[in-house]
Amino acid sequence: MNRVAWNSLTAPERAQALRRPAQQVGARTREAVATLLDQVRARGDAAVRELTERFDHVVLDTFAVTQVEFEAAAATLAPALRAAIDEAAGRIEAFHREGMLREYAMDTAPGVRCERVLRPIARVGLYVPAGSAPLPSTALMLGVPARLAGCRDVVLCTPPRPDGSADPAVLYAAMRCGVRQVFKLGGVQAIAAMAFGTETVPRCDKLFGPGNGYVTEAKRQVAMLEGGAAIDMPAGPSEVLVIADAGANAAFVAADLLSQAEHGPDSQVLLLSNDEELIDDVAVQVTRQLAILPRADVARRALESSRLILVDTLEEAFAISNAYAPEHLILALRDARAWLPRVETAGSVFLGDWAPEALGDYCSGTNHVLPTSGAARYVGGLNVASFQLAITVQEVSREGIAAIGPCAVELATAEGLDAHRLAVALRLEEVAA
16 A cells, blocks of 8 residues: 655645546446447347356356245355344344335415325346455345335346356345345346346336446446436445544554455555554554455555555544545544544444444445445435435315415516416416405
């Protein structure tokens, strides 16, 4: 990891220090993704099959997971892993149920009843990555809120393994959430299939889930195309920013940095600290822990775009973090909760030395599908409301139109929209008569 002293950098150098890897290959990624989307949209299953062979190196006659495959997945999992999936699902459901939107109604004037009703999005598409590592936890993070929202039709895509099967843990997690439409598809072709529909894969109204830079770009593009699908958020290559003080445990901080670096070569991890000795200790720990990681090569590539940043004060660290808007923010600080009001932008925050980001990834109960690439400036993490439509309703009586109609007439007149004015005025005349 590169070490920098923030206050020795020029403005362009500061921007470069915080530049995410995905931004550096944006143009090339956009062009490649657009080409793949066009192929799937034009040729459906045939293109999906060719792209699966090209990128996943497996030829599939059918994409859908069968009942036999579901049953085999559950049978082959170790009991401890099944229990862990069940345990995590329970906490995720409890947390998400508590935060669900509610329907409500009120009289805004005599005879004017306004209300909000909630309806599930009819058909949703869930993407569960499994390219470099299967992520059954993502199946839980997507499947649990989709079920709580009451979505009628849930489609899940996850990349096939070299033998053409889906990861058993992902399948078991999907079953745990009641998801039975699972397709062995990954990458851009999976996003395209769910967005446009093919002979096999149903067209979805909205797509959810994280992925690498190509998956994230595919989601962005289909959301902008006519006939495409809406998306949850930019949820691309993983990232973590740690703000640590002199009292932080260097081994803990290094482990937190590496836990995100091992996600993929386009991940980014940052440490901001006002203590140079801690930065030195973390650098030593990163080297030491990296040497024993099975995914060391992946993490090492991610570390090339990562930084250990020395700041003058913790206040400065928070200013940098708020501008960066990290997906994950760890506050390895004494009295971390006292610093929480300083956080203005972040996908998910982890307070203190005993809150590793990995708990949020798996089983604390919060959702790990979070905004990346700075999107935490304007959008929050996934929740049940992401899978719902909030529809407003108005019921107006004769008394109601008499009470608020003149207000509408006045505003419509000011805006020069005479048909609007007449739609109200005619009713007012009828009431007066």
